[in-house]
Amino acid sequence: MSSDLMREAARRAVDYLDGLSTRPVAATGDAVAALSALDGPLPDAPAPPHDVLALLDRYGSPATTASAGPRYFGFVTGGTLPAAAAANWLAAAWDQNAFSFVSSPAATKIEEIALGWLRDVLGLPQDCGGAFVTGATMANFCGLAAARHRLLQDAGWDVEADGLFGAPEITVIVGDEAHTMLFKALGLIGFGRSRVVRVPVDGQGRMRADAMPAIDGPTILCLQAGNVNTGAFDPADEICGPARAAGAWIHVDGAFGLWAAAAPERAHLMAGYELCDSWATDAHKWLNVSYDSGIGFVRDAEALKAAMAATAAYLPPSEHRDPFSYTPESSRRARGVEIWAALKSLGRTGVADLIERNCRQASRFAEGLSGAGYEVLNDVELNQVMVAFRDDDKTRRVIAAVQDEGTCWCGGTVWQGRSAMRISVSSWATTDADVERSLDAIIRVAQSMG
Numbered sequence: 024m025s026s027d028l029m030r031e032a033a034r035r036a037v038d039y040l041d042g043l044s045t046r047p048v049a050a051t052g053d054a055v056a057a058l059s060a061l062d063g064p065l066p067d068a069p070a071p072p073h074d075v076l077a078l079l080d081r082y083g084s085p086a087t088t089a090s091a092g093p094r095y096f097g098f099v100t101g102g103t104l105p106a107a108a109a110a111n112w113l114a115a116a117w118d119q120n121a122f123s124f125v126s127s128p129a130a131t132k133i134e135e136i137a138l139g140w141l142r143d144v145l146g147l148p149q150d151c152g153g154a155f156v157t158g159a160t161m162a163n164f165c166g167l168a169a170a171r172h173r174l175l176q177d178a179g180w181d182v183e184a185d186g187l188f189g190a191p192e193i194t195v196i197v198g199d200e201a202h203t204m205l206f207k208a209l210g211l212i213g214f215g216r217s218r219v220v221r222v223p224v225d226g227q228g229r230m231r232a233d234a235m236p237a238i239d240g241p242t243i244l245c246l247q248a249g250n251v252n253t254g255a256f257d258p259a260d261e262i263c264g265p266a267r268a269a270g271a272w273i274h275v276d277g278a279f280g281l282w283a284a285a286a287p288e289r290a291h292l293m294a295g296y297e298l299c300d301s302w303a304t305d306a307h308k309w310l311n312v313s314y315d316s317g318i319g320f321v322r323d324a325e326a327l328k329a330a331m332a333a334t335a336a337y338l339p340p341s342e343h344r345d346p347f348s349y350t351p352e353s354s355r356r357a358r359g360v361e362i363w364a365a366l367k368s369l370g371r372t373g374v375a376d377l378i379e380r381n382c383r384q385a386s387r388f389a390e391g392l393s394g395a396g397y398e399v400l401n402d403v404e405l406n407q408v409m410v411a412f413r414d415d416d417k418t419r420r421v422i423a424a425v426q427d428e429g430t431c432w433c434g435g436t437v438w439q440g441r442s443a444m445r446i447s448v449s450s451w452a453t454t455d456a457d458v459e460r461s462l463d464a465i466i467r468v469a470q471s472m473g
């Protein structure tokens with residue numbers, strides 16, 4: 024019976040979640056090696072679904088990273104809020120194609136409601152267009168595609184029809200510390216990863232307003248709200264006014280930083296960002312919904328729609344908001360459902376508390392580590408902490424040993440020439456006790472190495 028199978032899947036999933044806070048955060052080498060049990064030639068014969076599920080759980084579950092648990096501080100990785108995980112399971116059962124109203128009234132309407140709530144909680148214009156995509160990389164792509172449309176249409180060029188060969192040139196300005204995935208999006212869109220003007224940054228990775236080039240002709244200026252290492256924000260309040268006056272389209276990569284707008288005590292970091300034209304963010308990072316989920320917002324909704332437009336005889340004219348008119352994808356899963364569930368379960372105050380709590384926890388990490396004699400390399404204003412342990416070699420060894428010890432997981436980076444451990448506090452599941460336990464583990468490991 025397939026209902027037995029689905030109950031069995033739910034039971035196994037719940038057992039998995041229950042085990043997250045006691046297991047080592049990183050998968051053990053043995054667990055990773057055992058994945059080979061899932062390999063072999065494509066089977067000729069069918070297998071009973073119960074056996075398939077049991078194999079996945081037996082070999083797959085132990086080889087996961089416990090990033091859904093409370094002590095994973097790698098990259099910028101949220102967990103999944105209970106309401107969002109539950110909504111994800113239900114939406115998986117719905118198996119909706121969220122590309123149009125006709126294919127899924129529920130997915131389309133829920134997404135539209137979620138879009139309104141997102142604009143509200145992030146302080147974005149109430150009529151800006153939105154695209155529910157896989158993550159910030161594609162959200163950046165959407166903003167850049169809308170910018171490309173608007174700037175080239177204004178210059179008398181139809182880029183969707185005629186492409187970029189022979190088009191009027193667009194200058195792209197980025198901060199020297201822009202995220203690597205912004206460069207990827209620039210490459211995909213045809214602007215080129217290297218064909219950009221890079222603005223020098225300060226010690227926190229913020230674009231220096233005094234080093235901004237003069238803006239002349241069609242220009243896209245890409246700001247960053249939340250540097251992936253320091254959490255720092257480009258100074259939009261200083262840069263946006265003159266850039267707007269010069270006619271630039273201002274795009275924001277705010278994969279996690281945009282969420283500062285939702286927490287009253289952090290909202291000052293977002294000063295000036297309301298003047299921008301497009302914003303990219305993730306829901307799978309700080310809103311704590313499951314992968315994959317990001318949102319692109321565009322003030323000029325018509326520009327986004329023009330960039331993503333598609334027509335076919337089998338697509339009837341519609342008075343509804345058909346999601347495919349705003350996204351690069353056509354068929355896709357109903358990821359707006361989890362966003363709706365997360366926002367409904369948290370409410371405005373719950374989102375603010377989540378952001379603020381993680382920021383406070385990051386400060387506590389910084390305080391604990393500097394108290395133990397280690398060097399915190401960034402001003403901790405958001406949820407990111409970078410710490411160095413004496414020299415680069417020791418720092419790298421501490422990172423590996425912390426990962427191996429298993430209480431928590433932190434990754435590494437190189438910041439302005441120095442190796443550092445990155446601690447990114449982004450999960451709803453992280454309690455203050457988890458922070459203390461992780462601090463103790465990190466300090467113990469570092470001290471044991473002399």
Ligand SMILES: *Cc1c(COP(=O)(O)O)cnc(C)c1O
Pocket residue numbers: 099157158159160161202204205247249250251276277278279305317
């Ligand atoms: C994570 C991140 C991205 C990429 O986001 P994905 O969700 O992985 O596509 C882009 N920019 C910044 C600043 C990020 O932190």
